[in-house]
Amino acid sequence: MDPIEARQQRGVEHSVIKQKTRWTITPWSEQEEQQAGLLAETLRLSPLVARLLVRRGCSDPAVAERFLFAGPQHLHDPFLLKGMKEAAERIHSAGETGEKIRIYGDYDADGVSSTSLLVYLFRELGYDYDYYIPHRMLEGYGLNRKALELAAEDGVKLIVTVDTGISAFEEIEYAKELGLDVVVTDHHEPPERIPDAVAVVNPKQHDCPYPFKGLAGVGVAFKLAHALLGSAPLQWADIVCLGTIADLMPLTDENRILVREGLALLQTMEKPGFRALAEVSGIEQGQVTATSVGFGIAPRINAAGRLDHARRAVELLISPSYDEAILTASALDLLNKERQRLVEGIVKEAEEQWASKAAHAEAEGVPVPSVIVLAGEGWNVGIIGIVASKLLERHYKPTIIFGIDPDTGMAKGSARSIDGFDLHAALTECEALLDHYGGHQAAAGMSLHRDNLPALEQQMSGLADRWLTADDWIPKTSIDLICGVEEATLQTISQLSQLEPFGNANPSRGFYSAGQRLATAGQSARTTNI
Known part of the structure; x- marks a missing residue:
């Protein structure tokens, strides 16, 4: 030097x-x-x-x-995705023979985007379809038995999941008992064993030769649409852009292409839903950036699933009418303001709880936990992920925030992590304590009984102490x-x-x-x- x-x-x-x-x-x-x-x-x-x-x-x-x-000509062949051929064939067969298809999505912005994209796809193909997103508070994440029973009662023959399903072993077995076929499209980290569905499409699954593993759930849905249509449906790149940015996917390889194409589309605001969202977010036409999507549009889409029902956000994105869209967008804007108020209150309570826990540890002469694990009765499980992010920013520790149901004692949690600490791997080490978990390295969700919270904090903190160096904490x-x-x-x-x-x-x-x-x-x- x-x-x-x-x-x-x-x-x-x-x-x-x-x-x-x-x-x-x-x-x-x-x-x-x-x-x-x-x-x-x-x-x-x-x-x-x-x-x-x-x-x-x-x-x-x-x-x-x-x-x-990089441009659309550099997009990868969708049939390089393991399971894509089987998925496309089963969906095509259902569509051509008039079988009813149900899109089964998730309640976050990626899940809403994925669901909306398949709505546009099945509309274009003329298939008999509808869509279903579980209620975050009443049903929780992923496939569930009651939703599957409802599908069977409604005459559904094929369920296509988007942004969910990779860990739904028991639910898919139950679906088969009900006479339902299931095609899984997902992007979350797969477990060692894959569900026995008609087809599973996930670039991260074992032996999948697809060259890019960083697709969002909506990115996988886009590849499914590409396979069924025979060409890349770039007219829906704006929807892919939203889900990819909102889910914090890496803006490299195909994501870079799709987000760039999507941002170009968003400058003109051709879809009424996006035009309405931009208006309530204060985003001027022709001035849409990745930042304004991530901090302006995405939070209002997420607000639907956090405080109401994500179906309203899908209705907004697929709406053909601006007059209808602006009413829904305005309602989501109000929900987002309410979400901000609730987050502020929970953050205050969580900070007080953490300060008390840290002070108690110091008074007892024991180390302060390396992973922040906090829980409260009545904490809205729709917004605890935001609370976890805010505490992580302030303390730079892996953080898990739980909302506890006082009647059942069950706690639903959302986690955010720092560089170097793989949440999914850590939760896998703790899976004996958990009823359910899933996610990525940097963000995850889980549920467990409140009695297991102290053990979870102890085990997660022990893993952080072993896996992280002194520099990792800065x-x-x-x-x-x-x-x-x-x-x-x-x-x-x-x-x-x-x-x-x-x-x-x-x-x-x-x-x-x-x-x-x-x-x-x-x-x-x-x-x-x-």
Whole structure:
């Protein structure tokens, strides 16, 4: 490291104390410099953008070109998904013979988006269909027996799940007893054993050759539509965009293509539901970004499932009438405001409970738990995931928040995690305590009896202590490059826009320039997020 870079590094290290975060810069190698030079020459890029692409793993010109200019022609063959052939054949057979199909979705924004996309698909194909989403508070997550019995009574012959079903072993067996076929489409982490359904489509399942594992539930539904139609239905990319961003899926590979296509569609707001959502969210036509989808549109879609019924959000997304859509969007906007008020109250109670627990541990001379596990009677299980996120942001510890049913003693929980602590793997280690669980590395849901809460806290904290290092407990902010202010040319700024959309796994980037202070995007600063 030369003296200038050493001083710059010391400046970053000094900022750790003030920012309470680890500012990290990966040393720049001679090989990377050569790779960046080749990219700049081959693709006619500014040196800064070329170096940034190398840091994103796009050191090969062909890979970098695809990252920058990826389009629909780069979408993967849907039949590479294990189970897709069987799924498409069974659905096509049901549709062509007039069997009634029921779409079975989930109540979050990804599940709502997935359900809505299949509604559009089956409408276009002329199939006999309807859709069902369980009530979050009354039925809980996933397939359930009463819903299956209702389907059989309604004459349904085929159930197609979206964003759910990968762990529904008993429910699918019961469905078969009722004479129902089930096709599962999902994207959640699969258990070791897969349900015995007619077909299971999930890019994460064992032996699935599909090259991209990061699809949202709506992304899997999109691939199903692609398989049934014979071409990619890009007219529904706006719906895919919503579910993918809301579910915090990585904006790489196909997700990057679909979100980019979806954002382009959202600029015109052709679908009445999106136009109404933009209006109540204060988003101007032609100004829709990944950020405004994630923080403006998605929370209002989620509010339906959190405080009312997610069916209202589906009705909004599939509505052909703006007059009808604006009424529903306005109602969801009010629900979202109520959700914010309720979250604030539960966060206050949870913080008080955590402060008391930490003080008690210190008074007893025992370690404060490494995983925050808090529970309250009457805490709305529709919003505890948001509460978990807020506590994680404040304390930077894996966090699980439970709402307890005082009549049954059952606790439903939502968890959020920090980098390095795999929630799904940890819950698998604790599965003897749980009635049900599922999710991803960073977010999960579960249910158990309240009597098992202390043991869960103890086991989860023990796992965190074993799996995480001292550095893992400090939030990390990565700085991609050390650069001079003079490198921020108009050409560079223009080319940086080709790296969008930014989001999970494709964040806005940090740059470090000596002699100026830390700042955020749009400021003249030592570290600037572009």
